[in-house]
Amino acid sequence: MFSTTKTFIHEFKKRLTEKYGVGLDDSHITERYDVLGSMVRDYANINWRKSRDNVNKKGKKQLIYFSMEFLIGRLLTNNLINLGIYDVVNKGLKEIGMDLHTLEAQESDAGLGNGGLGRLAACFLDSIASLGYAGNGHCIRYEYGFFRQKIVDGRQVELPDQWLVNGNVWEVRKPKHAVNVKFYGHAETYQKRNGEFGIRTVNPTIVKAVPYDMSVVGYRNGVANTLRLWSAEPSDEELPKNESFDQYLTTLREINHGLYPDDSTEKGKMLRLRQQYFLVSAGLQSAIRGHYRRHKTLRNFHQHYVFQLNDTHPILAIPELMRILLDDYEYGWDESWDIVTKTFAYTNHTTMVEALERWPVRYVHHLVPRNYMIIEEIHRRSQREFVAKEVSEGDRQNMAIIRDGMIHMTNLAIYACFSVNGVAALHTEILKAQTFKEFYKLYPDKFQNKTNGITHRRWFLASNPELSKYLTSLIGDSYITNPDDFEKLLPFVKDKKVQRKFLQIKHLKKEQLAKYIKKANGINIDVDSIFDVQIKRLHAYKRQLMNVFRIMMLYFRMKEDTDFRIHPVTFIFGAKAAPSYYFAKKVIELINGLADVVNNDPEISPFMKIVFIENYGVKTAEIIIPATDISEQISTAGKEASGTGNMKFMMNGALTLGTLDGANVEIHERVGGDHSFIFGLTEPEVKKLKEENGYNPWDVYQNDREIRRILDSLIDGTWSQGNPHTFKPIFDEVMNKGDEYLILKDLPAYFKRMDDIVTYYRKKSSWAESALYNIAKSGFFSSDRTIRQYIDEIWHIDKVKNGN
Numbered sequence: 001m002f003s004t005t006k007t008f009i010h011e012f013k014k015r016l017t018e019k020y021g022v023g024l025d026d027s028h029i030t031e032r033y034d035v036l037g038s039m040v041r042d043y044a045n046i047n048w049r050k051s052r053d054n055v056n057k058k059g060k061k062q063l064i065y066f067s068m069e070f071l072i073g074r075l076l077t078n079n080l081i082n083l084g085i086y087d088v089v090n091k092g093l094k095e096i097g098m099d100l101h102t103l104e105a106q107e108s109d110a111g112l113g114n115g116g117l118g119r120l121a122a123c124f125l126d127s128i129a130s131l132g133y134a135g136n137g138h139c140i141r142y143e144y145g146f147f148r149q150k151i152v153d154g155r156q157v158e159l160p161d162q163w164l165v166n167g168n169v170w171e172v173r174k175p176k177h178a179v180n181v182k183f184y185g186h187a188e189t190y191q192k193r194n195g196e197f198g199i200r201t202v203n204p205t206i207v208k209a210v211p212y213d214m215s216v217v218g219y220r221n222g223v224a225n226t227l228r229l230w231s232a233e234p235s236d237e238e239l240p241k242n243e244s245f246d247q248y249l250t251t252l253r254e255i256n257h258g259l260y261p262d263d264s265t266e267k268g269k270m271l272r273l274r275q276q277y278f279l280v281s282a283g284l285q286s287a288i289r290g291h292y293r294r295h296k297t298l299r300n301f302h303q304h305y306v307f308q309l310n311d312t313h314p315i316l317a318i319p320e321l322m323r324i325l326l327d328d329y330e331y332g333w334d335e336s337w338d339i340v341t342k343t344f345a346y347t348n349h350t351t352m353v354e355a356l357e358r359w360p361v362r363y364v365h366h367l368v369p370r371n372y373m374i375i376e377e378i379h380r381r382s383q384r385e386f387v388a389k390e391v392s393e394g395d396r397q398n399m400a401i402i403r404d405g406m407i408h409m410t411n412l413a414i415y416a417c418f419s420v421n422g423v424a425a426l427h428t429e430i431l432k433a434q435t436f437k438e439f440y441k442l443y444p445d446k447f448q449n450k451t452n453g454i455t456h457r458r459w460f461l462a463s464n465p466e467l468s469k470y471l472t473s474l475i476g477d478s479y480i481t482n483p484d485d486f487e488k489l490l491p492f493v494k495d496k497k498v499q500r501k502f503l504q505i506k507h508l509k510k511e512q513l514a515k516y517i518k519k520a521n522g523i524n525i526d527v528d529s530i531f532d533v534q535i536k537r538l539h540a541y542k543r544q545l546m547n548v549f550r551i552m553m554l555y556f557r558m559k560e561d562t563d564f565r566i567h568p569v570t571f572i573f574g575a576k577a578a579p580s581y582y583f584a585k586k587v588i589e590l591i592n593g594l595a596d597v598v599n600n601d602p603e604i605s606p607f608m609k610i611v612f613i614e615n616y617g618v619k620t621a622e623i624i625i626p627a628t629d630i631s632e633q634i635s636t637a638g639k640e641a642s643g644t645g646n647m648k649f650m651m652n653g654a655l656t657l658g659t660l661d662g663a664n665v666e667i668h669e670r671v672g673g674d675h676s677f678i679f680g681l682t683e684p685e686v687k688k689l690k691e692e693n694g695y696n697p698w699d700v701y702q703n704d705r706e707i708r709r710i711l712d713s714l715i716d717g718t719w720s721q722g723n724p725h726t727f728k729p730i731f732d733e734v735m736n737k738g739d740e741y742l743i744l745k746d747l748p749a750y751f752k753r754m755d756d757i758v759t760y761y762r763k764k765s766s767w768a769e770s771a772l773y774n775i776a777k778s779g780f781f782s783s784d785r786t787i788r789q790y791i792d793e794i795w796h797i798d799k800v801k802n803g804n
Helices: 005-020 029-057 076-083 086-095 100-104 116-130 245-255 266-295 317-328 333-340 361-367 369-388 393-399 409-416 425-435 437-442 456-462 465-475 483-492 496-521 544-560 582-599 618-627 645-651 664-671 683-691 697-703 705-713 728-735 743-761 764-776 783-795
Strands: 062-066 135-140 148-152 155-159 171-173 179-183 186-191 197-202 205-217 224-234 305-310 344-347 358-360 406-408 419-422 447-449 530-535 569-574 608-613 630-633 655-658
Touching (some): 005 029, 005 086, 029 100, 029 205, 029 224, 062 266, 076 456, 086 100, 116 205, 116 224, 116 305, 116 456, 179 266, 197 317, 205 245, 205 266, 266 317, 266 361, 305 783, 317 333, 317 369, 344 409, 369 409, 393 437, 425 447, 425 664, 425 683, 456 465, 465 483, 483 764, 496 618, 530 618, 544 569, 569 618, 582 728, 630 645, 645 655, 655 664, 655 743, 655 764, 697 705, 705 728, 705 743
Parallel strands (some): 062 305, 305 344, 419 447, 530 569, 630 655
Antiparallel strands (some): 171 205, 179 205, 186 197, 205 224
16 A cells, blocks of 8 residues: 555556546546545555454454444545545645545535434544444445435425435445345244244345445554444345335335435334334344354353444344344343343433334334334333332333333333433433433433533544644644643633634634635625524424524614614524424525525625525535534523534634533533523523423513514514415414423523623634633543543443553
8 A cells, every 4th residue: 555645646546547447637536536535445444454353353342333323424534634644645646736625525425314413423433443442333324315405495305315326435345244134024933843932033024234334444543443334135035925026125225215214104104113123133133143153152242242222213122132142042031131231231312202212012013023022021021120129100101111002112222221321411410300210210320421522533633624733733733632632722722822823713714614605505704704603403492493583683673773783793504404394494494584685685784694504414514613603502401412513613612602401511611601601591490480381472472572573573474575374383383382492481591692792702812712712621522532431431342452
């Protein structure tokens, strides 16, 4: 492989000719990208093979991280940095008249995720590899990802995300490692040769799961782990008995067609369940096959593997491992259960009971009949244990795995897993005190907190090279591998020269974002304005609508009072709404309707503009976040489990405007009230208000003229070209359905805090000091810290190389 500019250029030219039969001058940019990507992949593969051999041959304990999504973004830049060859490649390309950034732009975001859940999983894989530990991710190789968002007449339109149209240069297909996954059929008892009775699945539909492996490269440590993506293909063994081959192909292709199919229909729900079972069955079979080949027993399986279930989607892994142990390897129930309960750990990502996954019994019984039998038995035994431990009847009902014709997946996970963790301090306390209080009372030692984190190597080093290089010039580069060393910046936060340099870099990043917005949206924005940003999945509890109401309030004040003007602000939104989430799609339409009015108003547009970033994803986040001044983290207190966008903004020198929710609490604790702007009801106050039924949005409507004007504008056609019906559903959601997420209750405090932060922004030195202080305190929120805690307190996995 190459190690110098000269050898890189030689290898690059050679591969262009060998693969495409072209030279530098007549090659297409996509061919150049493909060749460069394959060179980097092969460079990483050397570490990849050595890492796998070291783990398997030495019997090291490793992690498998099951997640329905891994929002890994683009890998070229990240891999070049982590392999330590970025400068060699960049210089080599310049010498032959090519630009690395142009080639980087050819790479699509991998269509393997949607929101924070997937981005967290991707950050975790980076940190595990960079810390040198043995840990691999398993996901589905989605053909079309979530969807590509197009805004047409202000409305979201979902288009296929064809991220694989040009292939995926980073993956390696491994057909020899395929396994068979069985659906449907029925379970029957049969007599074995030794006279004992067993249970088997008869007449199943068999789908072959083929792995596509991608290396996960650690930062300059010679370690590479694996992200394994499973693809559904026709079985070689058996054709379906109850359907035509065409039907069979259609059914199996649905499994890896796309992420999170529409679950508003029974067909969509069943497809989600099939995807979940396909992933965990394939992943477990793969791990067990390799382990059994090496050890000739599964009694020590939990000593060599730990499985982290990222949210509720992979929980079917629990009965699936039981099925494999009981039926395929003929272990007894007690021995199998002992292995299972030492193998799985579960991460919860929501406090909202209504968001906890439940499946109708008939779905699971139909799809995986043997697994349903096992779930029934786990339920029976759990209830017997609860009775023996004198759990009250009411608590037993709340803890039941099967209740009212539904399988409560979270209850199954908490009962079976040896560890249950929340993802922020406040979130975990809510789980223990409210959501799962019955389980916490019985199994307090299972529960622990692991505050989320982000990989600073992508979200600071790679995304903001100008700022990271400057930081390195001030404090050295130890923070790259030891994020606690971000605090070495603290002595510089009051330094006027450092403050000026920071503001210059921020201005440069704002110019880069403005250029992107001009090209993508056709909108000219003022780079000297405050960049106020809310980018995240569109959901009612995240309260993008409250942000919209705040902007409306500013707009009406300026229209009614010509003496009232604000420091120029550019409000930037980025969000996708789930295809079946009607309210969220209406909010997107409202944002764009508001933008159309504001941006075209000659009186108001010099003071504020609104931009909705289409098809928001990792690629766009890497441009937006370094340019941001104000980070909007305004969810209803107690509803956001953690959030990780807040951490990325903080690390890049944005100030948080937010509620005491999720990880905002811990950010506020670390930077203090002087360097963050907190407002609104706290979680205990929200809880008390709900319990006492002490809030009626109509009271606010009647008593606050400005809020009444905002709400009336939803139904008088102000933002919808005179159509009073367009945004009536939003009006109804707030006014006639009780304003569930307390938008109107928190809006006055939010508006006041906005005024405070804008006033503070004018004090450039103070603002720069606060921004630098946030950066200095951001090391705690690196996923390296999170992963060390998982390793020390839950996983106890081994290093890939020496040690352990």
